[in-house]
Amino acid sequence: MPLVKIEGVSRQYKSGQVKVDALKEIDLTVETGDFVSIMGPSGSGKSTLLNIIGGLDRPSAGVYELAGKRVEKLSDGKLADIRNQFIGFVFQGFHLLPNLDAQANVELPLIYRGIGRAERRRRSTAALEAVGLGDRRHHTPSQLSGGEQQRVAIARSLVGEPKMILADEPTGALDSRTGEKIMNIFHKLNTEQGLTIVQVTHEEAIAQHGQRIVRVLDGRIENEEILEKGINGEMLEVNG
Ligand SMILES: Nc1ncnc2c1ncn2[C@@H]1O[C@H](COP(=O)(O)OP(=O)(O)OP(=O)(O)O)[C@@H](O)[C@H]1O
Ligand SMILES: [Mg+2]
Numbered sequence: 554m555p556l557v558k559i560e561g562v563s564r565q566y567k568s569g570q571v572k573v574d575a576l577k578e579i580d581l582t583v584e585t586g587d588f589v590s591i592m593g594p595s596g597s598g599k600s601t602l603l604n605i606i607g608g609l610d611r612p613s614a615g616v617y618e619l620a621g622k623r624v625e626k627l628s629d630g631k632l633a634d635i636r637n638q639f640i641g642f643v644f645q646g647f648h649l650l651p652n653l654d655a656q657a658n659v660e661l662p663l664i665y666r667g668i669g670r671a672e673r674r675r676r677s678t679a680a681l682e683a684v685g686l687g688d689r690r691h692h693t694p695s696q697l698s699g700g701e702q703q704r705v706a707i708a709r710s711l712v713g714e715p716k717m718i719l720a721d722e723p724t725g726a727l728d729s730r731t732g733e734k735i736m737n738i739f740h741k742l743n744t745e746q747g748l749t750i751v752q753v754t755h756e757e758a759i760a761q762h763g764q765r766i767v768r769v770l771d772g773r774i775e776n777e778e779i780l781e782k783g784i785n786g787e788m789l790e791v792n793g
Contacts (some may be wrong), residue, residue, distance in 0.1 A: 554619050556639075556717060556749055557583035557606055562615035563772075564601050575601040577772040578615065585716065588743045588750045590760035593769035599753040602769065606751060607719045608636040620716070637666065641710030645722035647702045649694045653679060655705045657692040662713045680708035682737055686772055700731035707738060717749040718742065724759050736762040 564576040567675060568665030575598045583589055583606070591599050604610040605617060608624055611632075617624040620639055624632060649658045659677040668676075681687055684704040694702050703723060710718055718739070742748040752763065760766050760778065768775045 555582045555618075555685055556585045556587075556616040556620055557581065557751075558616075559606070559612075559712055560616045562605065562609065562612040564598075564605060565592055565613045574772050576605070576612075579772075579774055581767065581774065583717075583749060583751060585749055586743070587765065588739070588763045589752070590763035590766045591753045591764055591769060592755070592757075592760050593775070597714065597769045598772045599769055603719050603721050603751065603753050607640050607642060608632045609642075637662075637713060639716045639717045641713060641715035643703070643706050643710050643718060643720040643723045645725040647694070647706045647726070648700075649705060649709075650754075651694050654691045654693050655686060655697065656707055658694070658781065659712050660710045662709060666713070673709040676712050677708070680712040681705070683711060683742075684708045697726050698731075700734055701725060701733075703735055703777050704738065707735070711742070715748070717751065720750070722755065724756065729756075729758065732756070732759055 559579055559581040561577045562576060563574065566575055580601065581602075591602060591699045593599050601610065605612055606619075608619060611625060619635060622635060627635065648662070653661075656674075659680055660673045663673045663676060671720050678687065678690065681690055684707050686701060686704050686708065689697060689701060694705070697705065703726075707718075720739075724735050725737065736759060739750050739752070743750050750763070752759075754760050764780055765777045766780065768777070
């Protein structure tokens with residue numbers, strides 16, 4: 554069973570008299586353990602697609618099965634439960650609370666789940682260590698670099714032990730070297746822990762870290778490429 558199965562999904566936004574077809578009959582399947590990069594011009598529907606995959610938004614038409622459950626039929630509460638259980642989100646702007654230290658930011662999703670203090674400490678420490686920030690636990694966001702803030706945000710997305718990380722422009726606010734570090738973390742999570750990753754990016758070099766590139770144009774999937782490691786470790790384009 555694929556983790557994500559999207560068939561004929563459209564999303565239309567209406568604001569006043571204006572209708573926008575942000576997604577038009579999209580088909581997309583993501584298997585457990587995939588690492589998918591979504592690319593496309595501004596306004597092409599990438600964030601809309603990611604938000605639907607993450608259950609933050611619902612299709613206007615079509616079918617979406619997340620881990621075998623039909624999302625369109627779930628109540629808001631059930632959808633939130635599935636989201637909490639399966640998905641960690643990472644955003645371009647990090648979205649950390651400025652007056653909490655790194656550890657407290659990472660613990661937030663666990664507080665919402667009613668997990669006790671000692672268990673929160675244990676899990677948030679492990680998540681911060683997994684992104685190489687074990688020694689920055691008590692720094693507030695303003696005391697951290699952009700790349701470190703994004704790593705805290707990744708730790709926060711991991712702490713609930715999700716099956717899938719959804720990242721919207723995770724390196725968009727970072728220089729290319731720092732962006733590469735974030736990709737190394739994603740790569741490790743994907744290969745060592747089997748975590749499924751779907752990321753949106755404008756940058757070709759960042760997209761190349763995935764196993765697959767899905768190109769979106771004007772609300773439709775234009776094409777898909779599968780990328781595989783060559784014998785010397787360089788990426789080879791297999792099709793697309
Ligand atoms: N809440 C909304 N209400 C109305 N229209 C919206 C809404 N959200 C997005 N849109 C429209 O839907 C289209 C797709 O938007 P989306 O945010 O998915 O694009 P994107 O590919 O993520 O772009 P970017 O690269 O700039 O982030 C755009 O034309 C946008 O104006
Ligand atoms: Mg976007």
